[in-house]
Amino acid sequence: QKEVEQNSGPLSVPEGAIASLNCTYSDRGSQSFFWYRQYSGKSPELIMSIYSNGDKEDGRFTAQLNKASQYVSLLIRDSQPSDSATYLCAVKLNTGNQFYFGTGTSLTVIP
Amino acid sequence: EPEVTQTPSHQVTQMGQEVILRCVPISNHLYFYWYRQILGQKVEFLVSFYNNEISEKSEIFDDQFSVERPDGSNFTLKIRSTKLEDSAMYFCASSDDWATQYFGPGTRLLVL
Numbered sequence: 001q002k003e004v005e006q007n008s009g010p011l012s013v014p015e016g017a018i019a020s021l022n023c024t025y026s027d028r029g030s031q032s033f034f035w036y037r038q039y040s041g042k043s044p045e046l047i048m049s050i051y052s053n054g055d056k057e058d059g060r061f062t063a064q065l066n067k068a069s070q071y072v073s074l075l076i077r078d079s080q081p082s083d084s085a086t087y088l089c090a091v092k093l094n095t096g097n098q099f100y101f102g103t104g105t106s107l108t109v110i111p
Numbered sequence: 112e113p114e115v116t117q118t119p120s121h122q123v124t125q126m127g128q129e130v131i132l133r134c135v136p137i138s139n140h141l142y143f144y145w146y147r148q149i150l151g152q153k154v155e156f157l158v159s160f161y162n163n164e165i166s167e168k169s170e171i172f173d174d175q176f177s178v179e180r181p182d183g184s185n186f187t188l189k190i191r192s193t194k195l196e197d198s199a200m201y202f203c204a205s206s207d208d209w210a211t212q213y214f215g216p217g218t219r220l221l222v223l
Contacts, residue, residue: 032210043202043214044154088154097159097167097209099144104153 003027004091006102014110019076021105023089026070031094033065033072038086038104047087048074079109113137115215117203123221127192132218134186134203140213142206143186145178147171147199148217154202160186161209193222 003026013019021035032051036044050056050063050072062075072091076083086104093100116135124130136143145157158168158178165178177189186205190197200219204212 034210043217045214046211049210090154092210097142097161098156098169099212100156101154 004102009106032092034090036088117215136205140205
C-alpha cells in the first residue's frame with residue numbers, strides 16, 4: 001500500500017511566522033518528492049521538488065527530506081496571507097511513472 | 112508564459128453517456144498525465160503518456176477510460192460510460208522532464 005500521509009489541518013500561523021508542513025510516506029522505494037500548492041478551486045502548482053536527503057531552499061521555501069524516517073517537510077518563512085492554501089505532498093517511486101498525493105494540509109496565514 | 116489548457120471547464124452528463132475531456136499541453140513537453148480529484152479528496156493519478164503510448168496507469172484507469180493524442184497538440188481523456196462516481200475535477204498535466212509537472216485548470220465533470 002503506497003500511502004502519503006499529511007495532517008489535514010487547518011494550520012494557522014500569523015503573518016511573518018514560519019509555517020511547517022509535514023508529510024510521511026509508506027513506500028521505501030519512493031525516490032522523488034514534491035510539494036504543490038493548491039488554492040481553493042484551482043489546480044495544483046509545483047513549489048519544490050527534492051530527491052536527496054537534507055534541505056533544499058528556494059526563496060522563502062525550504063524542503064527537508066529524511067529517507068530513513070520516510071519523512072518530508074516544507075517550511076515557509078515569513079508567511080504571507082497569499083500563502084494561505086492547501087499544500088499537497090506528492091511522491092514518486094523509483095520505478096514507474098505514477099505519482100501519489102497526500103490529502104493536503106490547509107494553511108491559513110492570519111494578517 | 113506557456114500554460115496547459117483544458118476544455119470544457121465544466122461538463123454535465125447523464126450516467127452512461129460518453130465524455131471526452133480535452134487538454135492542450137505545453138508545446139515542447141513530452142510527458143502527459145491525467146489526474147482526478149473528487150471534491151474534498153486527494154489528487155489521484157490516472158495515467159501517464161509518453162512517446163505516443165501509455166507509460167503507466169493506475170487501478171482507477173480501467174477499461175472505461177482511454178487516452179489519445181489525436182494530433183500534435185491535443186491530449187484527450189475519454190470515459191466511455193460514465194458513472195455517478197466519476198464526478199470529479201479532472202486535471203491534465205504536462206512536463207518536459209517527467210518531474211516538473213504543469214497542471215491545467217481542470218474540467219469539472221458532474222454525472223447525473
